[in-house]
Amino acid sequence: MAIxxxxxxxAAGVSLGTVSNVLNHPDRVSPRTRARVEKVMAELGFVPxxxxxxxxxxxxxxxxxxxxxxxxxxxxxxxxxxEETLAARDLSLYMCNSDNRADREANYLNRLEEQRVAGILLxxxxxxxxALDKISGRGTPIVIVDRTRAGDTHCSVAVDDVLGGRLALxxxxxxxxxxxxxxxxxxxxxxxxxxxxxxxxxxxDAGLDESxxxxxxxxxxxxxxxxxxxxxxxxxPGARRPTAAFCANDLLALGLLQHCVTTGVSVPDELAxxxxxxxxxxxxxxxxxxxxxxxxLRLGRTAAELxxxxxxxxxxxxxxxxxxxxxxxxxxxxxxxx
Amino acid sequence: MAIxxxxxxxAAGVSLGTVSNVLNHPDRVSPRTRARVEKVMAELGFVPxxxxxxxxxxxxxxxxxxxxxxxxxxxxxxxxxxEETLAARDLSLYMCNSDNRADREANYLNRLEEQRVAGILLxxxxxxxxALDKISGRGTPIVIVDRTRAGDTHCSVAVDDVLGGRLALxxxxxxxxxxxxxxxxxxxxxxxxxxxxxxxxxxxDAGLDESxxxxxxxxxxxxxxxxxxxxxxxxxPGARRPTAAFCANDLLALGLLQHCVTTGVSVPDELAxxxxxxxxxxxxxxxxxxxxxxxxLRLGRTAAELxxxxxxxxxxxxxxxxxxxxxxxxxxxxxxxx
DNA sequence: TTCGTTGATTGAAAGGTTTCAAGTTTCGGT
DNA sequence: ACCGAAACTTGAAACCTTTCAATCAACGAA
Numbered sequence: 001m002a003i004x005x006x007x008x009x010x011a012a013g014v015s016l017g018t019v020s021n022v023l024n025h026p027d028r029v030s031p032r033t034r035a036r037v038e039k040v041m042a043e044l045g046f047v048p049x050x051x052x053x054x055x056x057x058x059x060x061x062x063x064x065x066x067x068x069x070x071x072x073x074x075x076x077x078x079x080x081x082x083e084e085t086l087a088a089r090d091l092s093l094y095m096c097n098s099d100n101r102a103d104r105e106a107n108y109l110n111r112l113e114e115q116r117v118a119g120i121l122l123x124x125x126x127x128x129x130x131a132l133d134k135i136s137g138r139g140t141p142i143v144i145v146d147r148t149r150a151g152d153t154h155c156s157v158a159v160d161d162v163l164g165g166r167l168a169l170x171x172x173x174x175x176x177x178x179x180x181x182x183x184x185x186x187x188x189x190x191x192x193x194x195x196x197x198x199x200x201x202x203x204x205d206a207g208l209d210e211s212x213x214x215x216x217x218x219x220x221x222x223x224x225x226x227x228x229x230x231x232x233x234x235x236x237p238g239a240r241r242p243t244a245a246f247c248a249n250d251l252l253a254l255g256l257l258q259h260c261v262t263t264g265v266s267v268p269d270e271l272a273x274x275x276x277x278x279x280x281x282x283x284x285x286x287x288x289x290x291x292x293x294x295x296x297l298r299l300g301r302t303a304a305e306l307x308x309x310x311x312x313x314x315x316x317x318x319x320x321x322x323x324x325x326x327x328x329x330x331x332x333x334x335x336x337x338x
Numbered sequence: 339m340a341i342x343x344x345x346x347x348x349a350a351g352v353s354l355g356t357v358s359n360v361l362n363h364p365d366r367v368s369p370r371t372r373a374r375v376e377k378v379m380a381e382l383g384f385v386p387x388x389x390x391x392x393x394x395x396x397x398x399x400x401x402x403x404x405x406x407x408x409x410x411x412x413x414x415x416x417x418x419x420x421e422e423t424l425a426a427r428d429l430s431l432y433m434c435n436s437d438n439r440a441d442r443e444a445n446y447l448n449r450l451e452e453q454r455v456a457g458i459l460l461x462x463x464x465x466x467x468x469a470l471d472k473i474s475g476r477g478t479p480i481v482i483v484d485r486t487r488a489g490d491t492h493c494s495v496a497v498d499d500v501l502g503g504r505l506a507l508x509x510x511x512x513x514x515x516x517x518x519x520x521x522x523x524x525x526x527x528x529x530x531x532x533x534x535x536x537x538x539x540x541x542x543d544a545g546l547d548e549s550x551x552x553x554x555x556x557x558x559x560x561x562x563x564x565x566x567x568x569x570x571x572x573x574x575p576g577a578r579r580p581t582a583a584f585c586a587n588d589l590l591a592l593g594l595l596q597h598c599v600t601t602g603v604s605v606p607d608e609l610a611x612x613x614x615x616x617x618x619x620x621x622x623x624x625x626x627x628x629x630x631x632x633x634x635l636r637l638g639r640t641a642a643e644l645x646x647x648x649x650x651x652x653x654x655x656x657x658x659x660x661x662x663x664x665x666x667x668x669x670x671x672x673x674x675x676x
Numbered sequence: 677t678t679c680g681t682t683g684a685t686t687g688a689a690a691g692g693t694t695t696c697a698a699g700t701t702t703c704g705g706t
Numbered sequence: 707a708c709c710g711a712a713a714c715t716t717g718a719a720a721c722c723t724t725t726c727a728a729t730c731a732a733c734g735a736a
Contacts, residue, residue: 004692015716020694029715045476050452051389052692056721070433071414080409083435094432095408097421110398111430114388117525139340187509258622280561281619284596288624301536312649327593342722353686358724368684389720394691679736692724692733699716705707 070097081300165198184248226255419638503536522586563595
């Protein structure tokens with residue numbers, strides 16, 4: 001059924017090798033035969049079999065980016081940065097969604113390794129997983145995105161989440177808040193852990209003890225979970241209820257904000273809110289959201305560059321790059337003029 | 339360097355065939371040898387070469403979804419629906435982003451066909467492109483998502499965009515608006531065209547001529563373009579300025595809204611806004627957005643089911659499924675009580 | 677003891693491409 | 707007309723699996 005190089009060769013009256021040359025080394029073939037072969041290929045609808053090609057030639061023209069949550073605009077923006085860098089080269093990017101589940105991530109990594117992709121960009125569920133060493137040890141380069149990893153076994157591109165957490169909390173403390181909620185979870189997510197740690201550090205620096213940061217745990221970093229957190233917050237007795245919330249990401253913050261707005265809780269007067277990521281929707285929210293901005297596109301571009309270098313450059317050396325986050329203050333934490 | 343079945347066979351003291359059987363037909367092999375072979379595979383870090391496997395066996399366990407815009411939450415939600423359906427089966431989904439560019443779409447489709455993926459879900463730049471017939475004609479099934487196509491050459495799952503446009507406009511007319519902006523573009527995007535057509539139809543039904551719908555063209559369906567459209571709107575002389583806007587999707591609507599809020603244009607009093615898609619952020623916006631809801635997850639699930647049927651079922655027949663959109667009214671179009 | 681079964685294992689062929697050493701053609705120069 | 711070099715073209719081997727017909731081993735039945 002399927003047309004192969006052999007059929008093309010026969011139909012065009014040339015040898016297999018020539019057909020292959022038309023495909024891979026057009027310069028080696030005389031213009032006339034090339035034209036003839038190409039015509040036949042078009043007529044017969046020839047589609048080279050990438051499996052066979054890759055099997056024989058050993059190379060691959062696809063990369064993959066395995067993200068924690070494809071529905072989070074933060075990650076799709078990073079992906080856009082990756083694509084920008086790849087667009088120049090003749091490479092394709094497949095995006096895979098681990099949905100923050102180790103089993104799904106493992107599945108995808110397996111598949112990608114079996115497929116012998118040229119390289120993998122990964123925002124890992126657990127950056128310390130030994131599976132990563134195994135995979136890159138066998139020859140599929142991995143660049144870690146939005147996380148760092150102990151040691152210099154891999155390239156990584158990340159943002160200083162601890163600093164980010166610190167910035168967020170300092171901002172709230174500056175505005176006089178002393179009972180602050182940290183909304184995020186599960187804490188197994190590294191980003192959540194680091195941002196929380198940064199918040200605690202800021203608290204300590206301000207001479208306040210940990211009791212000033214009440215932790216509200218969520219089961220995911222989603223808008224829905226943000227809404228639920230809002231209910232829990234609302235259920236607290238007024239005296240103990242926080243006057244501000246630092247959310248581990250913008251999705252949570254948006255959910256929280258939405259619930260406040262619909263239930264008539266005034267933001268920022270009754271509750272100030274800080275998010276994290278500064279996704280595009282943060283500034284457009286009911287009350288424009290103060291958020292800790294990460295250079296998303298840049299993250300993606302840089303990660304892609306590192307990966308390409310590791311793929312193409314034989315004396316590549318691993319690099320850990322860390323970007324600095326930046327707090328963007330908006331209405332959700334404004335103090336009323338008085 | 340790389341370990342192959344041959345190495346495993348040697349190390350385990352069995353034949354190639356047996357190693358392959360351990361992989362593909364474990365029941366055919368005695369428990370004892372199976373254990374031994376598996377042990378050796380683990381020790382040597384054997385990773386089957388999918389290219390070779392696919393070349394010989396002819397099957398593939400991956401599907402792909404080529405979307406128009408990976409940063410649009412609408413599409414990632416559809417993708418989530420797809421993944422839900424695929425999760426049960428042992429299949430992987432690769433997401434590719436055409437960014438609404440025909441050349442990138444063609445590139446991806448090419449690659450995917452060369453890779454011999456089991457099937458493709460596609461939200462096409464141009465559903466009538468003959469390329470689609472060629473590809474599916476050669477044996478790679480394609481299901482069209484969020485668009486329909488003349489004829490019954492493919493399965494498709496879509497939402498009635500014309501009806502959606504009509505609903506949006508009827509809603510605005512009901513609220514007394516008679517100078518309405520249609521914000522969207524480029525009109526080469528089918529969804530934009532259909533939604534506009536629906537709007538025009540509603541206008542006609544109301545006995546108003548086309549001049550009541552002023553078209554503001556955008557170069558993409560993004561938040562940024564929405565902000566720009568807002569500026570153009572603001573630049574119009576008061577007498578001719580529309581009192582309401584129907585945006586071809588929620589991203590535009592959010593951008594428009596954001597600009598209004600920051601420049602002090604009151605929504606809905608000075609400008610009522612209707613979006614399309616009802617993405618998660620629509621309800622959480624500065625002014626909660628009235629929007630035309632599409633059943634996103636259901637769209638994805640259904641598309642995946644159709645594709646699986648086409649892949650697995652020899653006497654599959656193509657189906658065109660159309661869902662009905664639904665208007666969700668929120669504050670952005672509320673009429674002030676008076 | 678031998679035969680027939682069943683179950684486990686084997687080994688060669690096949691799948692579609694690229695590679696590369698070897699062979700053939702072309703062409704300018706004499 | 708002939709030579710040598712340069713330009714093309716060729717064909718077989720190799721890439722790593724899976725498949726399947728054939729072989730082998732074991733074991734219960736006759």
